[in-house]
Amino acid sequence: MFVMTPHYHHTLGKLKSIMRGSESKSINQELNRFFAKHASLNILDIGSGDMSNAYSLSESFSHDKQISIDAVDIYFPDSPFTFRKNVHIERIVGDFNNVELKPLYDLIYCRQSLYYLGDVHAALSKMRGLLKDDGLICIVIWDKSCVLRQLCMCLEETNPASSLTGEVVEHISSDLCFSVSKDLFVSEINFDTQYDTEDNLLSLAKLVSRRGEKTKFVTDKFRELVRNSQPGRRANAILYLKKTSFENKAY
Numbered sequence: 365m366f367v368m369t370p371h372y373h374h375t376l377g378k379l380k381s382i383m384r385g386s387e388s389k390s391i392n393q394e395l396n397r398f399f400a401k402h403a404s405l406n407i408l409d410i411g412s413g414d415m416s417n418a419y420s421l422s423e424s425f426s427h428d429k430q431i432s433i434d435a436v437d438i439y440f441p442d443s444p445f446t447f448r449k450n451v452h453i454e455r456i457v458g459d460f461n462n463v464e465l466k467p468l469y470d471l472i473y474c475r476q477s478l479y480y481l482g483d484v485h486a487a488l489s490k491m492r493g494l495l496k497d498d499g500l501i502c503i504v505i506w507d508k509s510c511v512l513r514q515l516c517m518c519l520e521e522t523n524p525a526s527s528l529t530g531e532v533v534e535h536i537s538s539d540l541c542f543s544v545s546k547d548l549f550v551s552e553i554n555f556d557t558q559y560d561t562e563d564n565l566l567s568l569a570k571l572v573s574r575r576g577e578k579t580k581f582v583t584d585k586f587r588e589l590v591r592n593s594q595p596g597r598r599a600n601a602i603l604y605l606k607k608t609s610f611e612n613k614a615y
């Protein structure tokens with residue numbers, strides 16, 4: 365299984381900063397609608413990273429809601445976020461597959477981390493077991509058309525983060541029949557930063573994909589993607605699952 369290192373995190377952060385526009389308000393709005401009547405919420409955030417999603421989600425809820433967030437990650441980078449008093453955060457360091465958690469979550473949020481959990485069936489099955497009967501699972505994953513994904517695929521055919529995506533989205537959405545929506549972010553690659561050349565972008569992406577050398581063809585394909593008319597197009601598929609989605613399924 366691919367293990368993310370602090371170096372990978374740092375590099376991915378740089379690449380994301382070049383491709384602006386990854387923030388999504390629509391997910392928070394959807395989750396706010398779903399949990400409007402809850403006075404308190406137990407949330408599991410799988411692969412929380414720097415806690416930016418957990419923070420923006422908790423801020424988007426009404427501030428009188430009592431919120432408890434269990435954040436599971438194999439590695440927590442420094443986080444600049446200070447949560448308000450009635451948001452309780454528990455950081456649990458470990459692989460989601462192996463950590464012991466109580467089955468009491470209203471919301472299980474798995475944003476851009478499903479790729480790294482190994483066996484997708486096993487991960488979904490564990491999520492199902494941890495969800496309250498009236499709870500919701502929200503999975504955010506690169507859509508096939510995401511240029512950031514395509515850039516990574518140019519550099520590493522076997523990168524699980526990119527190659528799994530289309531297959532997982534299609535399989536889960538046809539098998540589990542839950543609601544699927546797509547978020548598209550279209551923005552120019554921001555060459556105003558210090559990583560301001562195509563070559564710098566290429567070397568960053570190589571680092572992220574953990575591949576130093578690549579054939580000329582793939583490098584050319586990468587350059588073509590960077591230059592094409594919508595270079596900053598990012599696309600996420602957002603998958604919402606209820607417990608009933610799993611009925612009679614082998615998860």
Ligand SMILES: C[S@@+](CC[C@H](N)C(=O)[O-])C[C@H]1O[C@@H](n2cnc3c(N)ncnc32)[C@H](O)[C@@H]1O
Pocket residue numbers: 368410411412413414416417436437438439458459460461474475476477480481
């Ligand atoms: C691409 S980042 C996404 C971070 C954050 N959720 C976001 O959307 O910005 C993937 C995260 O999954 C974490 N991760 C990778 N493998 C994991 C595992 N087996 N169990 C828990 N977290 C894991 C990584 O450390 C990383 O923080």
